[in-house]
Amino acid sequence: MLDWMQKHKKYLIVTIWVATISFVATGGFTSFSFAGMNTDIGKVGDIKLSSERFQMEYNNLYRQYSEQSGGKFDEEQAKKMKLEEQVIQSMVQEAKLINLANDFGVIVTDEELANTITGIELFKKEGKFSKEIYDTYLKNMRIPTKLFENTMKEQIKINKLLALLQVGATTKEVENLKVPFQIGDRFKYQILSENDINGTINEADVQKFWETKKNQFKTQKEYTFDIVWTMPSSIMPSEEDMKKHYQENSFKYNINGKSLSFEDAKAKIINELQLELSKKEAYLAYKALRDGKVMSVEKKTYTQDDKNVTADIWNIVKTKKAGEVIKPEIMDGKYASIKISSIKEPRVKTFDEAKNEVISLYKKDYATTALSKLAEEKLKNIQNSTLESVNFVTFDNIEKQNLSLNSQEKSIFFTKLFTSTQEKGIIPLDSKVIVYSVLEQKLLPFDNNKTSMLKTDVDKFKSQSFGSNLIKQLDTLYEVKMN
Structure with missing residues (x-):
């Protein structure tokens, strides 16, 4: 529990x-x-x-x-x-x-x-x-x-x-759970990869592919901001105010999980309090920007969710329209009053703009289709084929099998093999396909030293x-x- x-x-x-x-x-x-x-x-x-x-x-x-x-x-x-x-x-x-x-x-x-x-x-x-x-x-x-x-x-x-x-496990439950670990499969198999595919990729085919999927390739939404910055106040806060601020926010001041002392956190405390002191000035700048009375702004363009703009500001921006002004928010250690000058909505990229992305996706799609066709052909003749074979694989000896697969691929392959009801079949992996045929299946002796482990699993x-x-x-x- x-x-x-x-x-x-x-x-x-x-x-x-x-x-x-x-x-x-x-x-x-x-x-x-x-x-x-x-x-x-x-x-x-x-x-x-x-x-x-x-x-x-x-x-x-x-x-x-x-x-x-x-x-x-x-x-x-x-x-x-x-x-x-x-x-x-x-x-x-x-x-x-x-x-x-x-x-x-x-x-x-x-x-x-x-x-x-x-x-x-x-x-x-x-x-x-x-x-x-x-x-x-x-x-x-x-x-x-x-x-x-x-x-x-x-x-x-x-x-x-x-x-x-x-609520503990019963003896019957543990005995029933042993069975899947006793089942052993002897099978033959063939691993197919992109190296087994014959064929070339030409630009005409890639462009046809792009035509069917071009709506997947779009530019990012883009915002242009007019920004008025308000720097932190130059007034030095009192020692009393700094200590009070530290006590109220001590959980924020830490490095690698260790709390900073007041002295070690002092520089950050001063910056936060000076920002607080400049808040009134920042709001005056915001009103001037809103009312069109600001003579000088910094114009910056960002794609949506650019990390140079805080998540809090993006959350506000996404609810606004072009021409609207956002109240002062802290950005780069100072206050930023932001007017959304323009918003450029995403558009479908031209073929030339999207070409590299399209080729990458096309290659993957082409390889998947070609591997699937090749695997189907191999499966038809697998009974008459001389392939590598493996003797009685169980859940317990998967890692000992040498199938030219990494640990993750082995895990996926054997999980699908053991849960399949088919005598022969095709199991796709990320960039490979395995064609297999089970030759024999039988119950093997169970290692009773692992009974306690099974009981723990049932308990959990x-x-x-x-x-x-x-x-x-x-x-x-x-x-x-x-x-």
């Missing part, structure tokens, strides 16, 4: 206590929209969703993504990934499980909570739990003791619930299926109310 939940974060992001400890170890607390509000953000069944817990979970998930991306994860990406919604969804699903645990009468004793916390290596000194280290960490990380211990208690309760709901499959249905059922049992 827990495996299912961890692998299906799209539906459920259960933050187990190990992740919470990871958060404590890496440090940091982000000021968020709910921060400082002693209130709840919603309720699921009988369980309240606290803003305090939301902020802790948001920081934790943000740092996980930051570490996974080597410190390249930022606030803009967090918005794109809808990180807030992910955290809220996680809290909602977790609350449903806690409701169910409460309905089942699952309890967590103070002794169980104490054993869990005192068993965490992070809080140990010379192999023993240190109350001083524990208190110091929570104080430094600004995590209230009550919040931390309640989080631990809820995760223990969920783990106990999941243990009750484990049943757990995933049960978990999926459980979540659907919980959705109908516990009402969700967001404030």
